[in-house]
Amino acid sequence: LTRLGKRFFAGHAARLIAEEKLETEPRPTQTIIHVPSANGPECLQAIEKIGPGVVLLAGCRLLSRNMLAKMPCPVLNYHAGIAPKYRGMNGGYWALASGDRGNFGTTVHLVDAGVDTGGVLKQARGKSKRGDTIASYALRQAAFSRDICVQAVAEALAGKLTTIDPGLPSKQWFHPTIWSYLWTGLTKRVW
Template identity: 45%
Template sequence: MTDIAGEGTAADDGQAPSRPPDAAMGRVVVLTQGGPNPEILVNALKRRVPDLLVVEEKPESKKAMLRQKVRRLGWVTAFGQMATMAVSKFGKPLARRRASEIVRQFGVDVRPDPALPRISIDSANSAEFVRLVGELKPAVLFLVSCRILRPETLRAVPCPVLNFHAGINPQYRGQQGGYWARVMGDEANFGATVHLVDAGVDTGGVIGQVRVTPSRKDTMHTYPLLLTAAGTDIAARAVADALAGAVRPQETTTEPSRQWYHPTLWRWLWTGMTRGIW
């Protein structure tokens, strides 16, 4: 594992991230729903992978998200989580200054590169995507901020499938891993993971992890950005290993594995007001 500590910044050993050897080159396809955070990883990979292509799927509708949450968690919790997502948007303008600081500290780029080839699809769990994978013949499929792939979709992908997760697995699988690490008083596990993808939610073998220390200015709006900016090197190394056929899952902690979700509105407000964790 790679551990990086600091006040919202990464340690710098003065060495450039590893670049996969030319003999191991192959096409890498990034599957994402787009956005500034995924573009950080896309831009980091493009400097190391000559044949990189981005497939963007349409985000799920709020209605579809609510239906899924109700099935899993019940009406009360589902509406509480959706309320947090809605109300927390008002805090985004306040987080812009901290977001700019993170971008400068880590030297990352959140802007889409218009020169990169991009293909738009409706859903990764579609026959359209399966056909596309057959046509593109990727050596590696890299997921960041996209739908959970169904087992039948995974079976149709004949190459290693990696995922970037803004949380430490297996303790903080699912959503808002950084936030929950802080809420649980476990800031030593405020970090990000790159792992192999299986049929579970962030349950595949861990390939690399990075840990950082959040600033007092960080909130739920900036935790994912901070973790993504800190995770560019583990993402690049994982893709390099996959291209070289050298992916070796690491042993992880024996602590219990748990899947987390967005906090309900009442818990988010209470934790923020009583503990200063937003």
Template identity: 40%
Template sequence: MNSTPASAKKIVILAGPGESTDILFHALDAEFGVHRIIVETPVSQKQLLKRRTEKLGYATVAGQILFKLLIATPLSRASQGRMRAIKQQAHLNDQSLPEDRVIRVASVNAPECIEQLQALQPDVIVVNGTRIISKKVLTSVPCKFINTHAGITPLYRGVHGGYWALANNDPQHCGVSVHLVDPGIDTGAIIAQALIQPTAEDNFVTYPLLQLAAGLPLLKQAVRDALYGEIQLKPAPEGVSKLWSHPTLAEYVSNRRRTGTR
């Protein structure tokens, strides 16, 4: 076994801005020490809606907007106490990133990002909340790219995998995955997976935080294994691989009536 301590190796986070990135950084920094965080500028809402409309159609996107306005936003306000309780119970630190270790780029796929990665020469890269990473970036440095996904892959790829598993009466696949990153959407080889056990207090906006809390111990172990070349991949669970999107208002109401999923 390699005797070099993990603290002597370079861990770089490649991420989008947001609370989950803040929490993930502090968890890894406390465990290993994070060398740098490369943060991309997210796609604008206008561009995001345009892409989503081209892919899903106007009716679906309109339903998703209504869901956000009428369900997700009020749920978020009403669930602040539960969110604080989850963070406290799981010891999640959501303080802002230390700016002296942040490198900002326009996109994870921009030439400047590749230049930064090549200059840093990380031993492992942890991905969180970015756009799809190109093969050119993934092959730009000789190390593993590891991602934590809020869903059991490959059955629940895309977004809100915990919610969709519950909405499908599939609690045995309501969980989180840690996997290697490839150019696909949540299609990389699986390193570890864990289930979550939502309570009656939980809902659409708290599931991702439960998933993050359950995924962080798996991620820490995956990073440790990656640093020493000891990653062991797991077989994918049986079932149909599907890419999920945000629910529409009609889907949410239907799922609530059918399964009680909030």
């Protein structure tokens, strides 16, 4: 359903990208290294070759304990949800669907072997706008979260990472079923 929604609302996404001045394509000076798996030896070899001071994940599969143990630098994750309350999938959608509009936001956290369970470094909260849906919430969240990503990376490079306690309960969320998605859309107008 999410894939269908992305196609159906592609025009809205394009307007959002233009309105928020989001860069969705690599810059000409960037080098893209394709690896078969984030947990594979090719990924680790690429990281060792580059020698980064920090790795920032966004939309990446979970890294194994073994891979994390071999990382030569801090590993951070950009998560489209307020952790730990909205860990896992579609954090912005679930905040809205739960009537928790004040927690429509994002988190940058340290990566551990759990699902968005590492220490919280930065959080940003924002608002969805008319026309946003489960297919565009992540774009909206990315737009108001650029600063926290830059700040967290700068702090990691300076060796000054400090975690915060958001004081929230922890729950892992998954994609909604088609029936719960339709019910939430019809009853709460959260699509």
